[in-house]
Amino acid sequence: MIALALTGSILLASAALVIALWLIGFPALSPPTSGLSLTVLLDLVKISFGVTAGAGAVIAVIVAYRRQKVVEAAELRAEATEQREVTKLFNERYSSAGEMLGHDSPAVRLAAIQALAALADDAPTHQLRQMVIDVLCAYLRMPQWTSETKDIPQADRIFIEGHREVRHAIIRAIASRLQEGTAVSWKGHDLDLTRVVFDGGDFSGAVFSARSINFSGAMFTAGRTSFARARFASGNVGFNQAKFSGGEVEFTGAEFEDCNLWFHGASFEGAKVYFNGAKFRGGITYFNFARFISGSVNFQWAELSGGVIDFHFAEFQGSSITLDDAKFMGAKVTFLGAKDWSTPPSFPKHGTVGLILPKGFPDSSSDLKEGSG
Incomplete structure (x- = not known):
């Protein structure tokens, strides 16, 4: 390729000189007083080689570009071949593990x-x-x-x-x-754990940051299932229609940051659920239509510093729900529209900014007024 380009450059230089001489009628070489002087001839030679050098540079650029494209194409083919091999190996391992499962x-x-x-x-x-x-x-x-x-x-x-x-x-x-x-x-991958039966499990310290973390319809029946110190960051975390019927479920020290946490229609029927020291920062936590029948739900020392915690249309029939010593630090905690207030939660006597109690039901604390904050 280089030899071909060099040969082409020499031929181009010769052609340029011939064309220049042809344009001026192929004058005879003579002394400076008449005809084509040696100086002019040398200038013509310089011009022809200048033109050739420019053309050679263009040719060199073209050759380099074509060489680069060839190399890139070879690299792409190699990458595609490697990717096919990786995918083939992945599929083989996947099939083998699936059969073992x-x-x-x-x-x-x-x-x-x-x-x-x-x-x-x-x-x-x-x-x-x-x-x-x-x-x-x-x-x-x-x-x-x-x-x-x-x-x-x-x-x-x-x-x-x-x-x-x-x-x-x-x-x-x-x-x-x-x-x-x-x-x-x-982290960042969705988890579909709908209708899973948990009789224990340790998610302590886990970071849930995917678009969808779904425990809807899950049943917590026995043992200890821990989300202690877990961090739920953004996205949606669903415990809709989950059933807490036995054992212990811990959210102790968990952090809920700008995520939507759903306990819509969840049923608390015997399990001990701990939100002790949990931090609610932004987002909305829904307990609407939840049923608190037995067992306990503890929010002691929880920090409610942002967002909304919504107990609309919840039923408080027998569970022990404790918000004593919870820190109301700006979050809106509303129990408006509660369907059953026969066993209401316990609240701190003071410092309940953002707390809204249901209308038409007796207060659980003499210091708390209907719709007070």
């Missing part, structure tokens, strides 16, 4: 969980990682059995316990990758 043996399924979690860590794109997370969440949504059920044969009880261990392995895999400083983060 359907195995009868809990040990094999536990290995499948580890394989899927590692596969999600290695996923080349956000979409592929989300696909693996969706599979793990789907397993949690499968119908659950409890070993507390009476008259279960021993073999079935062993199967149920093995199935429970697999489910808890998934919860640990997800929670560990939502921590600050983890090597591979799953």
Whole structure:
């Protein structure tokens, strides 16, 4: 390519000189007094080589450009080939782990969980990682059995316990990758945990920052499920129609920052739910149409510093709801429209700016007036 360009430049220089001489009639070389002087001839040669140099520069640019395009095309082909190989390997690992997840043996399924979690860590794109997370969440949504059920044969009880261990392995895999400083983060990925039965699980310190975190219809039946010190940042977090029927659910020290937290229609029927020291900063927390039947919900030392906490149309029938020592620091906390106020929450005697009590029901504190703040 370079030799061809050099040859072309020489030919172009020669052609330029010939054309210049032709334009002036091919005069004879003579002394300076007549004809074509040596000085003029040399000037013509300089001009021809100048033209050639310019043309050569253009040719060099064109050659370099074409060479660059060839290199880029080769790199793109190499990248595409590598991507195909990565995707092929991903699909092979995905299929293999999926088959293991359907195995009868809990040990094999536990290995499948580890394989899927590692596969999600290695996923080349956000979409592929989300696909693996969706599979793990789907397993949690499968119908659950409890070993507390009476008259279960021993073999079935062993199967149920093995199935429970697999489910808890998934919860640990997800929670560990939502921590600050983890090597591979799953923060920013949606979690569809609708209708999942929780008989324990530890999400302590997790960061939920995806567009959608959905626990709607989940059932918290036993054990200890912890969201202690978790941070819910932006997006929507749904516990709509969730049922808190047993065990303990902790939001102790959790932070809710500009997110919409939904407990719409949730039922509190025996579990102990703790929001002690939780921080509500902006956003809206909905407890509308929630039913507080038994158990306890504790907001002691919670910081209510922004946004709205809405108990519209909630029913307070028997749960012990404690806001004693809660810090009302600017959030609007409204109980207007409560459908049942027979077992009202307890409030601090003073410093309840932003608290709005229901109209037409007795106050739970002698210092609080209807619609007061």
